Amino acid sequence: MCSSAQSPEPVTGLPPARFRPAGDSALLVEYGEAEFDLRLNFLVHAVQQRMREAAVPGVLDLVPGLRSLMVNFDPDLLGYDRLISVLREVHGDLPGLAELVLPSRSITLPIAFDDPGTLEAIRRYAEAHPGRAGTDIDRLVEFNGLAGRDEFFGYVLGTTWWVAFTGYFPGQPFLYPMTCDRLLVAPKYNPPRAWTQEGAVSMGGPSVSIMPLEGPGGYQMLGRTLPIMDMRRTNKAFKADPLLLRPADRIGFHLVSGERLSELRSQVFSGEFDYRIDDGEVAVREFLEQPPRLAVA
The missing domain is CATH 2.40.100.10 (Cyclophilin-like)
Structure with a gap:
């Protein structure tokens, strides 16, 4: 099991992400600080959207919170290190917050x-x-x-x-x-x-x-x-x-x-x-x- 990790500096204007194991088959990704800020929630939904599009083998579900994303995965197909690496790639490919466009009914x-x-x-x-x-x-x-x-x-x-x-x-x-x-x-x-x-x-x-x-x-x-x-x-x-x-x-x-x-x-x-x-x-x-x-x- 990996330890909690925080990405270094915000990438392309995005707040830092913290990766926290949540049992043997889930990873909690937290963004920014513990305050009410809808910008963080927009980022959560952007990451969720990109992860769905990536269709990473072993990812079972993506559950958004206010400033967090719970990633449920199959540990037989996907490990913590690989999952964190994929998430870092997704973060790196995102534009700045101001450039995000989200599907919304x-x-x-x-x-x-x-x-x-x-x-x-x-x-x-x-x-x-x-x-x-x-x-x-x-x-x-x-x-x-x-x-x-x-x-x-x-x-x-x-x-x-x-x-x-x-x-x-x-x-x-x-x-x-x-x-x-x-x-x-x-x-x-x-x-x-x-x-x-x-x-x-x-x-x-x-x-x-x-x-x-x-x-x-x-x-x-x-x-x-x-x-x-x-x-x-x-x-x-x-x-x-x-x-x-x-x-x-x-x-x-x-x-x-x-x-x-x-x-x-x-x-x-x-x-x-x-x-x-x-x-x-x-x-x-x-x-x-x-x-x-x-x-x-």
Whole structure:
């Protein structure tokens, strides 16, 4: 087993990579420092794309994180040293960050803020934890020093959200803002909730997430959207994959009422609803030319 290694100086404007063994058949590649920086995530997806194109014998899976890439491999076909050598070659062939162009789908989803299911989850939690009052959105407005709920709604609806990675539950996306000039953050529930509805849209730190199924949760709840997982594949959006969202997708939300959302969800389950999914790409240069963002360490 090889030891942890760090590539010397950044190549072609890229941050350094650290290689960390993760058991006998996996390698964790980390980029940059432990802070919120979407540029690192763009790099992760660029490396993942190049590794897929290379089709290296023995590489079984490539799993992106916020600033890391987990490479699962067959140790009978590929060793650590050879894998690290391949990754160094990929890094060396990449252009600078500003020149990266990533395939990226654009997906538009409805959101109903403070829908009945969200308010029910908040009510249940308040019953078990006396002293907690108000909605999570009201709490986030105060926490971030906003003028009111409308300013918060404008932030969520006016932002393009980048799917940096998926995980925790199958297909659960973690979304980060691409287009805002202000970064809002949210504290987590302490202790976590015992119940969160499927389709719940919630926020923790700078990240927004969508629940693919019912379960516990600790993010502040904003509302609800359409299903993002369908194991029965009743809607054509799920025919190829029961999980709707992928890393490197871009998500936009538009406002609907709770009643209208219920109608749309029924259309999803009947197979009548057409998810709005458009193929495209992201030029990292355009992101870098936007106003600077706050970093969250």
